Amino acid sequence: MPPLGAKERAQLPDSAFAYIDSKGKRRLPIHDAAHVRNALARFSQCHFEDEDARDRARTRLLKAAQKHGIVPIGFISSQLQPQRKLPKGHVTFLLTDIEGSTELLARLEDRYSPLLADVRRLLRAAVRQAGGREVDSRADELFAVFEEAPAALEAALAIQREMGATAWPDQSDVRLRIALHRGRPTLTENGYVGLAVNTAARICYAAHGGQIVLSSAVQAAVAESLADGVSLRSLGAWRFQGLREPEDLFQVEAADLLRDFPPLRSLQV
Numbered sequence: 001m002p003p004l005g006a007k008e009r010a011q012l013p014d015s016a017f018a019y020i021d022s023k024g025k026r027r028l029p030i031h032d033a034a035h036v037r038n039a040l041a042r043f044s045q046c047h048f049e050d051e052d053a054r055d056r057a058r059t060r061l062l063k064a065a066q067k068h069g070i071v072p073i074g075f076i077s078s079q080l081q082p083q084r085k086l087p088k089g090h091v092t093f094l095l096t097d098i099e100g101s102t103e104l105l106a107r108l109e110d111r112y113s114p115l116l117a118d119v120r121r122l123l124r125a126a127v128r129q130a131g132g133r134e135v136d137s138r139a140d141e142l143f144a145v146f147e148e149a150p151a152a153l154e155a156a157l158a159i160q161r162e163m164g165a166t167a168w169p170d171q172s173d174v175r176l177r178i179a180l181h182r183g184r185p186t187l188t189e190n191g192y193v194g195l196a197v198n199t200a201a202r203i204c205y206a207a208h209g210g211q212i213v214l215s216s217a218v219q220a221a222v223a224e225s226l227a228d229g230v231s232l233r234s235l236g237a238w239r240f241q242g243l244r245e246p247e248d249l250f251q252v253e254a255a256d257l258l259r260d261f262p263p264l265r266s267l268q269v
Contacts, residue, residue, distance in 0.1 A: 036061075036064045036065055039061060039064070052117055052120060052121065085133075086133055086145055086191075086192070087145060087147045090182060090184050091145050091146065091147060091183070091185070091192075092145070092146045092147075092148065092151075092152040092221070093135075093144070093152075093179075093180065093181050093182070093183075093196065093197065094127070094132065094143075094156060094180055095141065095144075095178070095203075096123060096141065096176045096178050096179075097140050097141040097142075097177060097204060098116075098119065098174065098176055098209070099175045099176070099208065101139070107170070108170065111169050111170075115168060115172075116140060119140070119163075119174065120142065122162050122166070123159060126155045126158040126162065127144045130151045130154045130155035130158065131146065131147075132151060132152065132155055135191055135192065148221075149180070149217075149218050149221035150221070150222050150225045153180060153212075153218070153222050153252065154227075156178045156252065157212070157227075157230065157254065159176065159178060160176065160210065163175065163176055163210075164210075164256070164257075164258075175208075175209025175210040177208055178204070178207065178211070178213070179201075179204035179206075179207055180203075180218045181196060181214070182196070182215065182217035182218045182221055183195065183196025183199065184196065198242060199215065202241070202247075203215060203249065206264040207261075207264065208261040208262060210257070210258035211258065212251065212257070213235070213249055213251055214249070214250050215247055215249060215250075216247065216249070216250070219232055229254050230252065230253070231252075231253050232251070232252060233250060233251045234249075235249040235250060235251055236268055237249075237268070238264055238266045240266055249264065
């Protein structure tokens with residue numbers, strides 16, 4: 001069979017590609033299980049321009065493995081190695097997601113994907129600059145961890161300021177809700193497990209776009225090190241589904257941040 005030309009290669013599904021370039025894009029067509037296994041084995045040694053490129057490459061490799069009936073155990077294991085380098089003990093979680101993402105997707109259609117990529121780059125840059133580590137990202141959410149609470153707050157402030165200063169497509173008002181919570185979760189091969197993770201997620205869901213909400217555990221850890229012009233306003237105690245005790249929550253305030261929001265989306269004590 002003669003080799004495929006560029007046009008024929010372009011028409012192949014993503015699952016036909018497994019060798020990926022540094023941008024996470026397809027490079028060489030692969031049509032048999034042996035080549036897919038080879039690509040999976042080499043993935044952890046590949047250099048990528050950024051985490052978005054790595055995500056694209058990972059997705060295409062998993063599709064290729066699925067097509068050929070390969071269970072990529074070694075590949076999955078190699079991807080969990082960075083998780084073992086995550087901090088243990090008392091840590092501070094930062095969770096974000098885009099408010100009204102479904103409406104944005106419906107309005108922007110094909111332009112939503114590059115917008116999401118821009119948001120992720122912004123988030124990852126702020127987390128990295130503050131010394132944090134990304135734990136997970138999916139859809140419009142990002143989950144990061146910091147050894148120290150002040151660093152997490154620094155990242156949250158940088159994120160909201162950069163979001164507010166960015167011109168988004170169609171003059172869209174793209175807003176992130178951010179939650180900060182501190183606890184002592186268990187670190188496993190699959191990431192963090194424990195009530196601290198669930199609590200951070202509940203707080204994030206309850207917040208509004210443009211808002212930074214933190215728990216009393218974080219408030220206690222950052223109260224003596226707040227930057228000039230930054231303050232914390234008590235929002236009272238709130239109950240969340242699945243948590244036995246109410247959480248005392250605080251809103252981060254500064255002159256260049258949004259200030260007025262509706263009540264949190266939960267039950268106040």
